[in-house]
Amino acid sequence: MQKDSIEIIVIEDEEDLLELLEYHLSKEGYTVTGFLSTENVEQFLEEETPSLMLVDRNLPGMEGSEFIAYLRAIGYDIPVIFLTAKDQESELEEGFNAGGDDYICKPFNPRELTLRIKALLKRAGVLQKQERIKYKMLTMDLVHKKLFVNDELISLTNLEFNLLHTFLKNIDKPLTRDFLRQEAWGQEGEGVNDNAVNVAINRLKNKIDPQNDQNYFHPVWGVGYKFH
Known part of the structure; x- marks a missing residue:
């Protein structure tokens, strides 16, 4: 919620x-x-x-x-x-x-x-x-900054946690890389190029859905990514 x-x-x-x-x-x-x-x-x-x-x-x-x-x-x-x-x-x-x-x-x-x-x-x-967000197999504990996939604790970096939180707040919305930089990286995002955003998303995908069973991340041509 x-x-x-x-x-x-x-x-x-x-x-x-x-x-x-x-x-x-x-x-x-x-x-x-x-x-x-x-x-x-x-x-x-x-x-x-x-x-x-x-x-x-x-x-x-x-x-x-x-x-x-x-x-x-x-x-x-x-x-x-x-x-x-x-x-x-x-x-x-x-x-x-x-x-x-x-x-x-x-x-x-x-x-x-x-x-x-x-x-x-x-x-x-x-x-x-509001301290927990649940979506499909994912449960985010916003207070303790923990992520569970099917009740199994998954280790995320601070950046990965912020990135996933940004996607979960904007399910099914196409998000630009600029928006992701601003939300997940904050002030440090200014020096982050598009390739670094792609790499961070791939690393996150491999942690939360390694077999791509859920197919969470969808590239949106000319815009960025959508989480579904």
């Missing part, structure tokens, strides 16, 4: 603030769906499974904490952060009692909000799922 598959719902009636939140969260790699009121949110939840909700307290129609209390009552347990100008102790308590997991008072720093989101996703066990 990639980070960009973590979906966040934002319910905020101030359009400018909603757009700003959507911008910052998208920049962090989340998929964001915004609503200006609670209308249509329940219908959306019947079809999608977001990982977190940001909910303004002062909403038209149904107040934010009332809406969350309602969702909790009908069985939704999605983590919720309230966005609120209501910072009195009793009002904050009201939000927690309604089923909120955290709150952030307006005006707030977008960086603080993204850190709170990350912390709540970790507590909810969502981010832990």
